[in-house]
Amino acid sequence: xxxxxxxxxxxxxxxxxxxxxxxxxxxxxxxxxxxxxxxxxxxxxxxxxxxxxxxxxxxxxxxxxxxxxxxxxxxxxxxxxxxxxxxxxxxxxxxxxxxxxxxxxxxxxxxxxxxxxxxxxxxxxxxxxxxxx
Amino acid sequence: xxxxxxxxxxxxxxxxxxxxxxxxxxxxxxxxxxxxxxxxxxxxxxxxxxxxxxxxxxxxxxxxxxxxxxxxxxxxxxxxxxxxxxxxxxxxxxxxxxxxxxxxxxxxxxxxxxxxxxxxxxxxxxxxxxxxxxxxxxxxxxxxxxxxxxxxxxxxxxxxxxxxxxxxxxxxxxxxxxxxxxxxxxxxxxxxxxxxxxxxxxxxxxxxxxxxxxxxxxxxxxxxxxxxxxxxxxxxxxxxxxxxxxxxxxxxxxxxxxxxxxxxxxxxxxxxxxxxxxxxxxxxxxxxxxxxxxxxxxxxxxxxxxxxxxxxxxxxxxxxxxxxx
Numbered sequence: 012x013x014x015x016x017x018x019x020x021x022x023x024x025x026x027x028x029x030x031x032x033x034x035x036x037x038x039x040x041x042x043x044x045x046x047x048x049x050x051x052x053x054x055x056x057x058x059x060x061x062x063x064x065x066x067x068x069x070x071x072x073x074x075x076x077x078x079x080x081x082x083x084x085x086x087x088x089x090x091x092x093x094x095x096x097x098x099x100x101x102x103x104x105x106x107x108x109x110x111x112x113x114x115x116x117x118x119x120x121x122x123x124x125x126x127x128x129x130x131x132x133x134x135x136x137x138x139x140x141x142x143x144x
Numbered sequence: 145x146x147x148x149x150x151x152x153x154x155x156x157x158x159x160x161x162x163x164x165x166x167x168x169x170x171x172x173x174x175x176x177x178x179x180x181x182x183x184x185x186x187x188x189x190x191x192x193x194x195x196x197x198x199x200x201x202x203x204x205x206x207x208x209x210x211x212x213x214x215x216x217x218x219x220x221x222x223x224x225x226x227x228x229x230x231x232x233x234x235x236x237x238x239x240x241x242x243x244x245x246x247x248x249x250x251x252x253x254x255x256x257x258x259x260x261x262x263x264x265x266x267x268x269x270x271x272x273x274x275x276x277x278x279x280x281x282x283x284x285x286x287x288x289x290x291x292x293x294x295x296x297x298x299x300x301x302x303x304x305x306x307x308x309x310x311x312x313x314x315x316x317x318x319x320x321x322x323x324x325x326x327x328x329x330x331x332x333x334x335x336x337x338x339x340x341x342x343x344x345x346x347x348x349x350x351x352x353x354x355x356x357x358x359x360x361x362x363x364x365x366x367x368x369x370x371x372x373x374x375x376x377x378x379x380x381x382x383x384x385x386x387x388x389x390x391x392x393x394x395x396x397x398x399x400x401x402x403x404x405x406x407x408x409x410x411x412x413x414x415x416x417x418x419x420x421x422x423x424x425x426x427x428x429x430x431x432x433x434x435x436x437x438x439x440x441x442x443x444x445x446x447x448x449x450x451x452x453x454x455x456x457x458x459x460x461x462x463x464x465x466x467x468x469x
Binding site for chain 2: 016017037038039040041043045046048050051052054055056058059080083084087089090091092093094096097100
């Protein structure tokens with residue numbers, strides 16, 4: 012049973028996590044790919060902080076904090092559905108990271124971190140498919 | 145498919161139309177377009193459903209966090225929560241309770257989202273149990289009353305129970321104030337559950353009695369009364385309040401036990417069922433004494449759960465007239 016969404020998290024869980032040894036008579040675990048709290052909170056915070064950093068490169072920090080929420084919410088209005096909207100958001104963040112990776116100042120480190128994790132996840136996806144995880 | 149006009153009221157309810165009496169009452173009043181945008185209007189239900197279907201799971205915490213902030217603008221609810229917190233946590237400051245009310249809204253938003261996700265995509269959370277033996281006893285028994293509070297997800301809990309026990313669950317709840325919201329909720333509720341709207345106690349009593357005698361479970365929220373519902377005086381957190389009399393009267397009439405069960409959210413897509421020992425009310429001429437004893441047990445359990453999980457009690461009005469002043 013794998014309860015992680017992203018390939019990188021699935022791969023880590025496959026090799027590291029204790030296989031649901033916490034299962035007992037009084038716990039019922041849902042078999043769902045999106046069930047990992049730590050994965051979802053981490054990705055949400057990281058995605059948001061990255062967006063705040065990109066916007067703060069253009070406008071003051073205090074304005075960047077609420078603007079990042081608006082910037083992330085706007086693509087969701089497409090109504091394309093959960094999966095397509097996820098792909099749209101990732102594509103937009105990838106484009107912004109590619110742009111800011113060549114910028115001067117500390118924002119380039121944020122951008123490089125995103126790109127590295129993005130490529131690591133792509134590699135993990137190939138590996139996960141090969142391992143049939 | 146039969147003609148809806150020729151259906152009996154009971155069949156109509158089982159079909160999911162809710163009580164015809166309640167529906168006609170709900171249609172009374174203005175349905176101006178702007179009412180959709182009020183706190184209890186249908187617009188927010190549409191928006192939530194849209195969000196559940198369109199927000200990628202991994203960005204959901206951010207959306208919930210920002211929406212919970214937006215909930216804080218709902219002044220009457222925020223004040224209600226803060227006043228209740230003042231009684232639950234004596235000596236607490238208004239500033240601390242302001243931030244605590246954010247935590248209440250944060251849990252409320254997650255619960256609503258989990259509920260809609262379950263209805264739309266049948267995504268179920270993880271479940272933990274406290275007092276599993278009492279929960280199991282309820283599942284194996286015949287007809288019973290499940291007494292709960294406005295905590296966690298009522299619908300998700302009922303679904304879990306219906307799936308595990310095979311019993312028919314009849315949920316009794318207060319109707320939505322807004323007719324469009326009521327209609328929306330009826331249209332999008334889970335298929336397995338039968339919902340009765342508690343508009344007037346006498347409208348429902350016989351139906352519920354039959355349901356229990358046929359082995360069904362009647363789920364009632366016993367922490368709040370609405371207008372027109374029979375109530376009993378009680379004391380909660382040292383404040384006078386009124387709690388529904390219906391579950392106790394029903395238990396006596398049906399000779400069925402009351403199972404206090406709370407469903408609380410313990411984390412992202414994780415809920416805990418807290419089941420207490422059943423409360424039994426033996427038929428007696430001393431109804432008031434029997435009700436008072438049962439109510440005291442219920443109030444104590446309700447207080448215990450709320451005291452430790454105040455951030456899960458979704459009561460947005462002051463629970464006592466003393467707190468409203």
